[in-house]
Amino acid sequence: MQPSRFPKAVLFDLDGTLVDSAPDFIAVINRMRSDRGRGAMALEALRPVVSKGARAMLSAGFPDVEASERERWVQEFLDLYELELGLHGKPFDGIEAMLAALEANGSTWGIVTNKPEYLAKKLMPLLGWQTRCAVLVGGDTLPVRKPDPLPLLHAAQVIGVPAEACAYVGDDERDIVAARAAGMPSVVALWGYRLHEDDPFAWQGDVLIHEPGELCEAAAWPGVGA
Template sequence: MATGSTPPRFPRVALFDLDGTLLDSAPDMVATCNRMLAARERAPVEAAMLRQHVSKGARAMVAVTFPELDEAGRDALVPEFLQLYREELGRHSALFDGVAEMLRALEDDGARWGIVTNKAEYLARDVVAGLEWRQRCAVLVGGDTYPEKKPHPLPLLEAARQLGVEPCDCVYVGDDERDVVAARAAGMRSIAVTWGYRLDGEDPETWQADAMATLPHALLDPTAWPRP
């Protein structure tokens, strides 16, 4: 807590995962998988089951949708998934309640924020454009922007480099254990959020993040963010 008359401030740079952290993108992915199933005259997927796997990426979505396929069969369907997903992108998804206010609070405090996601960069850029964030998002790193993706620290380190700051000046916020692992390896503080997508049995308490948040509104309070 701050002492005296100086109010606490947000970190100078906040970096975020995208799916399951800022954006509830599961409805877009459910629609994509159901289009694939409908084309094969099969019943829709159970949305609640699919939601758990959203943070795991396109291959996980295909694996849940077509559990009878082997790895090669699933990989063969990934291009179809990505093509249809781009068509569904932003049609059904929405920001998690409180995210818009949180980002505005960061900006009002003079902080910069950006996105480091394992989503392909071209898809992430489509999302950012659809949300009218292109002028607000200070940096965007996708899962294929660099040779490594999370949990490797390289995407976070490159985001800090692009912004001209040290990793220790950043806080990374995500809903998956690999977000915390990547932040720790990059020398960044981390916040694990519990409103995103997790498999049964995944316990954020065990990830050893520097802080946890159960609702985006909690991050409107500067004291909820970990300090150096």
């Protein structure tokens, strides 16, 4: 039986996986609501859709507004988010210990997110990750984004690790779909954001993990290729 070991490389989703960014996003939505004469939205009402992206958050914040009108607000949302970036959110409890464990065991780690690349890169120094994160692929780095596997495959190529020797960690079904298509073992981050009707057990991830701290142990990771 092969002994447990950390993956040679780990790629992560960002929002809802590494970082609890919902407090930043609720600040954005509530600024937009206030500007339109509306009261504040509760954080817990927005949290389930954060991993779905800007349009999903605008839909949750303004459910009575036509989608075509909300589409015109996307750039405003992103501009306000840039101002709120990293002011309220922070890494989930246990993330820093887990990253330190990976580094101590010689694993490379990086980020593949659907967040625009310029925003993801701007967040790195705020977290102290700018020299630790080996690769960062944003939602607009390539012509396609998750659930397409290309961003994951591109990240693996950049760090020089075969896809099958990487693991991918994410809190959304599209993360697991992308990992499976890329031939990467996957970890479902159950601590992240998801809708009430989502069933992460149906996503067919290789392992499901409740807390980031569990990933400080090699045995928690799915088996990977050489």
